[in-house]
Amino acid sequence: DAKTTQPTSMDCAEGRAANLPCNHSTISGNEYVYWYRQIHSQGPQYIIHGLKNNETNEMASLIITEDRKSSTLILPHATLRDTAVYYCIVRVGTGANNLFFGTGTRLTVIP
């Protein structure tokens, strides 16, 4: 199973920043943190990933704590189209190839 813990659901007002937390206290030194989102009835979409430095792209920012035990995905100006389930995952297990998802956080952007 995925070694991450996320809140089950969150709400965010449209136009405000959405901050989605993730705990990964057992992450090892060479494991990356990935974020995906899944809009209803579609395949998951990659958002961003990082190792230890904060990352930013056109979709979001990823803030990783110095001890790497938690991270936060930030959607700077949430829109209604950002309503989705957001998954935080890390590489799991001794194999380099499996890719596990948890249950994610259901973000609802409210008009």
Place this chain on the structure above:
Amino acid sequence: SQTIHQWPATLVQPVGSPLSLECTVEGTSNPNLYWYRQAAGRGLQLLFYSVGIGQISSEVPQNLSASRPQDRQFILSSKKLLLSDSGFYLCAWRGRPNTEAFFGQGTRLTVV
């Protein structure tokens, strides 16, 4: 550019019938390939992954099997479907560990 194709988009099958879902990837070689299942309102469950032709790793014992007859082709099968096999099946690929994965649009399977 790379693309992933998964079909059919929806499927209704009777209990006890066979299943074959196909996934193909274009624009890359030697990808890692994955099959996931998502039950209604639940998270993604990793079923199988493959690092090369004929190499299949199963994550969950079940009524399903997977095969990779060609480098960019991944097939999910069952000899006899169960009601519990209903769900949303997703195929994904990625080029190397620690890179992002790309998902197909999924197949919604209903076993009746």
